[in-house]
Amino acid sequence: MSLSPEQVVSKMMAGDFFSQWLGVEILETGLGMCKLKATLRNEMLNGFAIAHGGISYSLSDSALAFSCNSYGKKAVSIETSISHIKQIKEGDELIVVAKEISRAAQWRFCIRFGRGPRGLEPNRGKNRSPARICGRP
Numbered sequence: 001m002s003l004s005p006e007q008v009v010s011k012m013m014a015g016d017f018f019s020q021w022l023g024v025e026i027l028e029t030g031l032g033m034c035k036l037k038a039t040l041r042n043e044m045l046n047g048f049a050i051a052h053g054g055i056s057y058s059l060s061d062s063a064l065a066f067s068c069n070s071y072g073k074k075a076v077s078i079e080t081s082i083s084h085i086k087q088i089k090e091g092d093e094l095i096v097v098a099k100e101i102s103r104a105a106q107w108r109f110c111i112r113f114g115r116g117p118r119g120l121e122p123n124r125g126k127n128r129s130p131a132r133i134c135g136r137p
Contacts, residue, residue, distance in 0.1 A: 005029050005070035012066060019062045022055070026066070032100030034067040040092045051088035056096075063098035 003011070009029045013019060022044075028035040038059050046052040060082055068075045088094065 002072050005031050008070055008072055009034065009066045012069060016062070018058065022059060022062070024059065024062055027095070029066060029070060031070050032067055032103075033098065034063045034070065035095065035097045036063045036066070037093060037095050040088055040090050040094065042090055045090060049089070051092075053082075053084055056084065056088060056094065057082050059094055059096050060098070063096045067098040067100060 006029055009026060013024070013026065023038045023041070025037045026034070027037050036059060040051050040055065044051055044055045061077070061080065064077060064080065068077075
């Protein structure tokens, strides 16, 4: 019996202690997509009192992992990139959406960021970050 995307993500999250430390909240999941939320805490700041780049990257990586594994087949990323084009400050609510756009020779995902109480606010220009994924459903 195969697991639903929600069951796959729930099982992954149960053993993903780093995502738990990030305070990840799963807002939505489905085949090839995942929407997560986390709030930036003091211990996530760098020396300039803004988010350490690893925080937004890690949240994106979690969304990417959950979305590409939603088919129930193990897959890991082998190449990803992110552009930090907005400052993120303590208390900001981050919302990230990873959505599959292709599963041809390699998977490609669109990762969009939002912040603040108004919810998802896509970045302009560089908000589509492709990722190469090792593994296929």
